[in-house]
Amino acid sequence: MNETSIATLVAWSIISVFGIGFWIWLTKDEERDDLGGYDERQLIAQGKANKAGLTAGLVYLFLLQLAELWEDFPLSIQEVSIIGILVMTLTFATVAIWKDAYIRLREKEGSRITWMLVWGLYNLIMGHTPVRLLMGSACCYVAFLIALRRFLRNREEREEDDG
Amino acid sequence: MGKNLAMKQARTEKGLSQEALAAAVGVSRQTINAIEKGDYNPTIRLCISICRVLGLTLNDLFWDPEE
Structure with a gap:
């Protein structure tokens, strides 16, 4: 994997984070009024889960930088991106599930x-x-x-x- | 934060399960369980909702004179 690929990956990651953040901001009030939403404890727990997911993502990006040193890196850019997304979402899901904050109230x-x-x-x-x-x-x-x-x-x- | 035995007692005296109280105040059963076990510190809004359903005051349920 060359420098351009890693730069592209980081750029898309940043754009995705801002995109998702903007979408959450747009739909925030709508979700709060939704009876099938989450309660206050679940929202706090999800905040912690989000932090854990973001931290895992940052650690992953850091490790990816080290992968630059590896000649003939065996993973494609698509695989690296999917693994990155899975690392973040699965970290979030693990913490949220364990704190009973993953499933909506009426789900x-x-x-x-x-x-x-x-x-x-x-x-x-x-x-x-x-x-x-x-x-x-x-x-x-x-x-x-x-x-x-x-x-x-x-x-x-x-x-x-x-x- | 210790266990909220006053709330648990008030709920059982009222004949409500955790599930029923949770549905009445619009939270999950796990949240009611966490409050009773002292694992979660609820917002004042949720405290008031619980007090209204159980017919008691904030002092009765959430004020521990020994703390």
Whole structure:
């Protein structure tokens, strides 16, 4: 991967961050009025998850700079970009899921798990490219994490009820 | 921050589950659980909503004279 590729990647990352930020700003008030939104604790937890995701992204970009030293870097620019996006979104998802801030108030966990699993398995089975395999693995990981969190929470609740 | 036993007691006396109280004040059940366990410090707006549903005052639910 040459310097131009890395510069292009960084430029697109910055443009994407500003683009997403602008979109969030535009839809902010609309979401707050939405009954299917998130509550105040979830929004605070998501803020922390966003910070974790951004930090992971910055660490990833830093490691990418070191990759410049590597001759015949094995990944294409597309793969590097997808991995970068997955690193950020999966870090966000992991923290948000663990703090019970990923699923909206009136959203069913079961349906989210099902869709994630279906989409993930479809990509894993039908995807013959590394990018699709990565996307499939990411979806399965999120589905598994939501299910694990749900299982642990249900167990905690049962213990509380018994106690 | 310690456990909010006053809120838990008031909720059970009112015959409400965490899920029912959460639905009444428009938050998730996990948020009510976190408040009762002392893991989350709610905003004054949410405190007032909880007080209204449970029919008690802020002092009754969120003021601990021993702290």
